Amino acid sequence: MRFIADMMLGRLARWMRLYGYDTLYGIEDDDEIIRVALAEERTILTRDSGLANRARKLGAKVLLLGSNSLEGQVGELRAMGIEFNELFPANARCPKCNGPLRRTSKERVKGKVPKSVYEKYDEFYVCEKCGQIYWPGWQWREMLKIDKKLRGEK
Structure with a gap:
């Protein structure tokens, strides 16, 4: 599903x-949200009942x-x-x-992450779109x- x-x-x-x-996010205009949802066959996630009703009338999934x-x-x-x-x-x-995120080698992030991070971690992921690098640190x-909390585990 796409949202x-x-x-x-x-x-x-x-x-x-x-x-x-x-999941797309950042479009402020409700009409544009509906247009994109219909054009890209995305389901609208909203707390706005007005937007939900208008979108459903136009055939969007909400x-x-x-x-x-x-x-x-x-x-x-x-x-x-x-x-x-x-x-x-x-x-x-x-x-x-x-x-999309993909795993990348440690060598490919050298010089792109803080030296202390490079020395401490061996597992890295990079966003194929914006290039943001992620690793299993504190965050x-x-x-x-x-x-775990969201999935009801302890």
Whole structure:
């Protein structure tokens, strides 16, 4: 499934990307969200019932969420049949730009990451679209904790 999230759902959009879902985000105009959703066969993620109703009338697929919290939104999506399997790195997308992530060799990131990071880690991923480099550092470990919480694990 491919999604487009409205401006109320930025945090959810980033997490959807981490779970491997192609999720557009950043379009402010509701009419443009509907146009892109229809043109690219994307499901609209929104908390805005007005946007949801207009989009449905035009034939777009919509998932209307009620929760303000990431946990609540993920719970609602799970109840609607959206799967949230373990994060990174299998199918994750870049949380910044939605590009696909791929594993890369340590040698290819030399000089592109801080020296201390290069010396400490052997596992690196790069976004094929924006070039952002990721590694299993502190932020990664924190994301894995949130992932377990979102998936109901302890």
